[in-house]
Amino acid sequence: MFEQLKEPSADKILMLMQLYREDPREQKIDLGVGVYKNPEGVTPIMRAIKAAEQKWWGEETTKAYTGLAGDPAFSDAMIGLVLGDAVPRENVAAVATPGGTGAVRQAFELVRMATPKARVHVSNPTWPNHLSILKHLGIEAVPYRYFDETTCGVDFAGMMEDLEKVEEGDVVLLHGCCHNPTGANLNLTEFKAVIELMIAKGALPMIDIAYQGFGDGLDVDALATREVASACPETLIAASCSKNFGIYRERTGLLMAISQDSSKQKVAQGNLAYLNRQNYSFPPDHGARLVTLVLNDDKLRADWQSELEDVRLNMLSLREQLASEMQRLTKSDRYGFIAQHRGMFSRLGLSTEIVEALRKDHGIYMVGDSRINIAGLNKETVPVLAKAIVEAGG
Numbered sequence: 001m002f003e004q005l006k007e008p009s010a011d012k013i014l015m016l017m018q019l020y021r022e023d024p025r026e027q028k029i030d031l032g033v034g035v036y037k038n039p040e041g042v043t044p045i046m047r048a049i050k051a052a053e054q055k056w057w058g059e060e061t062t063k064a065y066t067g068l069a070g071d072p073a074f075s076d077a078m079i080g081l082v083l084g085d086a087v088p089r090e091n092v093a094a095v096a097t098p099g100g101t102g103a104v105r106q107a108f109e110l111v112r113m114a115t116p117k118a119r120v121h122v123s124n125p126t127w128p129n130h131l132s133i134l135k136h137l138g139i140e141a142v143p144y145r146y147f148d149e150t151t152c153g154v155d156f157a158g159m160m161e162d163l164e165k166v167e168e169g170d171v172v173l174l175h176g177c178c179h180n181p182t183g184a185n186l187n188l189t190e191f192k193a194v195i196e197l198m199i200a201k202g203a204l205p206m207i208d209i210a211y212q213g214f215g216d217g218l219d220v221d222a223l224a225t226r227e228v229a230s231a232c233p234e235t236l237i238a239a240s241c242s243k244n245f246g247i248y249r250e251r252t253g254l255l256m257a258i259s260q261d262s263s264k265q266k267v268a269q270g271n272l273a274y275l276n277r278q279n280y281s282f283p284p285d286h287g288a289r290l291v292t293l294v295l296n297d298d299k300l301r302a303d304w305q306s307e308l309e310d311v312r313l314n315m316l317s318l319r320e321q322l323a324s325e326m327q328r329l330t331k332s333d334r335y336g337f338i339a340q341h342r343g344m345f346s347r348l349g350l351s352t353e354i355v356e357a358l359r360k361d362h363g364i365y366m367v368g369d370s371r372i373n374i375a376g377l378n379k380e381t382v383p384v385l386a387k388a389i390v391e392a393g394g
């Protein structure tokens with residue numbers, strides 16, 4: 001049977017990780033996969049997570065299954081973090097998922113179950129996994145203009161023009177904050193215009209929020225998501241805890257299905273639990289437990305927020321340093337957008353030839369579309385990257 005299988009297309013980000021590992025050069029710089037690294041190049045376990053782990057080790061008495069939706073306390077805590085008080089709790093159906101990817105996958109499956117003909121409108125570009133999961137599920141992905149190659153900001157007029165083609169029942173996938181892969185984001189006024197358009201078209205918004213706290217702060221980063229959830233009749237939200245709690249390998253995420261009509265909550269909750277059952281029965285518990293412990297304990301929560309804020313500010317200062325270094329070397333404001341972008345990534349707008357030259361000649365690894373992980377830099381390597389970009393013709 002196995003001979004019938006075709007070689008699946010590889011994930012470009014994960015492929016790059018492999019190439020980086022195999023590179024023997026000592027001075028190599030990894031700006032690839034979206035994992036936070038501190039100035040020493042280490043992805044630390046956050047203090048509050050470590051403390052929660054110690055606490056839980058003492059308190060845990062069983063490894064018996066949780067519920068299909070995971071522990072309701074995790075849903076409650078995460079709904080609070082993402083939505084604040086934007087929507088009444090009884091309007092939200094939610095299940096724990098294996099990471100944000102799990103939530104995205106379940107959301108798409110829910111869409112296909114409810115409306116088999118629905119198309120999903122995605123920003124051009126979007127996170128490659130969005131596209132590959134949609135393709136795998138046989139759901140049509142329709143790109144809308146998003147990244148303006150000349151300004152490296154959002155082509156908002158183009159985006160709105162393309163979203164005019166959205167049909168009733170279609171899904172519009174939006175990044176809640178910290179757009180991956182570009183780092184270019186809508187402002188709140190623009191988001192509100194998109195909301196109006198989606199409501200007028202009868203489209204279902206789906207928000208992927210994987211970097212809350214990495215842009216302008218925990219609450220500011222959630223503003224657009226809260227605005228969507230409180231204004232639209234129905235909303236899907238895939239939230240990840242991988243980055244803001246630094247628990248990547250624990251696979252911790254939450255899928256929310258929100259309706260303004262609370263009588264729909266029961267059927268939505270039932271279907272989300274059904275999807276968990278079909279795919280893996282019970283979602284992983286360990287990461288979700290740690291998140292719940294941190295969010296529900298004042299001291300741990302305050303410490304987590306303060307460490308997350310340090311992470312955010314570190315990335316912001318690297319952005320500013322890189323933008324000013326590029327300005328100094330190119331004697332232009334061409335790269336000023338790096339300081340305007342938010343989150344872990346920036347798409348630099350470099351050609352594939354330049355990206356290739358940076359890898360071959362300088363041992364600098366970025367994704368082929370010139371996406372860099374800002375956290376892969378530190379004060380010492382920012383000038384190295386800037387010089388290499390200019391030398392490579394950027």
Ligand code: HCI
Nearest residue numbers: 011013014032033034180
């Ligand atoms: C990213 O780098 O975009 C996020 C991390 C990631 C990459 C590829 C697959 C899963 C997660």
